[in-house]
Amino acid sequence: MEPNAQERLALFIDGSNLYAAARALGFEIDYKKLLEVFAAKGRLIRAFYYTALLEDQEYSPIRPLVDWLDYNGYTLVTKPAKEFTDAAGRRKIKGNMDIELAVDAIEMAPHLDHIVLFSGDGDFRRLVECVQRKGVRVTVVSTVASSPPMAADELRRQADTFIELQDLAPEISRAPNAREHGQGRRAATDGAETETETSPLRNSA
Numbered sequence: 001m002e003p004n005a006q007e008r009l010a011l012f013i014d015g016s017n018l019y020a021a022a023r024a025l026g027f028e029i030d031y032k033k034l035l036e037v038f039a040a041k042g043r044l045i046r047a048f049y050y051t052a053l054l055e056d057q058e059y060s061p062i063r064p065l066v067d068w069l070d071y072n073g074y075t076l077v078t079k080p081a082k083e084f085t086d087a088a089g090r091r092k093i094k095g096n097m098d099i100e101l102a103v104d105a106i107e108m109a110p111h112l113d114h115i116v117l118f119s120g121d122g123d124f125r126r127l128v129e130c131v132q133r134k135g136v137r138v139t140v141v142s143t144v145a146s147s148p149p150m151a152a153d154e155l156r157r158q159a160d161t162f163i164e165l166q167d168l169a170p171e172i173s174r175a176p177n178a179r180e181h182g183q184g185r186r187a188a189t190d191g192a193e194t195e196t197e198t199s200p201l202r203n204s205a
Contacts, residue, residue: 001041001139001161007113009042011035012101013074014119015051015062017142017150018165021120024146025166030174031065035073037171038116045112048104049074052081052095077104102127109134116141117159122152129158141165 022029035047049069051062070076081095098121105115109131117124120142128138140159142151145166156162 001116001163003041004114005042007042008045008111009038009114009116010045010105010108010112011038011047011116011118012105013047013049014097014101014117014121015049016095016097017119017121021143021146021150021165022169024150025143025169027169027173029172031069031074032072033174034172037168042114046108047074048077048101050077050097050101052097053078054081054083077101098123105131109136112136114139118142120149120151120155122154125152125154125158128155132158132160137161139163141168 018029035044038044038047049066051066053062053066066076066078077097077100079095079097079100101119102124105117105127109115113135114137115131116139117128118141120140124140128140132138137160138158139161140151140155141163142155143149143165144151144156145164150165151162
């Protein structure tokens with residue numbers, strides 16, 4: 001993805017999917033660095049971050065991260081996560097933001113030249129095709145270096161460009177135990193409390 005100062009660019013980050021991909025590769029994301037890296041590649045119009053939140057908890061482990069993002073250049077899109085009990089009697093949390101992300105991307109497409117989608121979810125293939133027909137280039141950021149791969153093959157084929165998350169790690173990873181920018185280790189646990197097709201569920205104690 002070459003820098004183009006005139007290109008109108010927007011980031012669409014599937015929070016739980018990106019978290020799961022980075023965790024599978026063994027690193028944590030510094031969201032300040034991520035924003036800087038992509039702001040240097042064009043005229044950054046928006047950086048959307050999507051996540052479901054447990055609103056009835058006194059403390060959500062991702063709340064500090066969400067608050068930091070909201071004050072530091074990201075547009076937060078959230079909705080309440082739903083709690084349920086599975087067949088084995090284990091308490092699980094489910095939150096899917098695919099529709100919200102897709103609607104925003106389609107609405108923003110006329111004002112953009114390039115969309116960067118941070119997700120490997122194959123369900124987004126149709127969205128990518130839709131915005132491409134509107135003249136927008138699409139880059140997908142995910143990983144096939146993990147086991148199993150996090151990026152669906154059909155999504156990679158549809159995208160104009162695929163960026164391997166592992167290749168970005170040197171530019172966007174956070175130093176171990178870093179507490180700067182309000183992104184403490186406990187804060188950066190997006191995806192651990194939400195269910196998506198590509199990220200594992202976490203059992204509650």
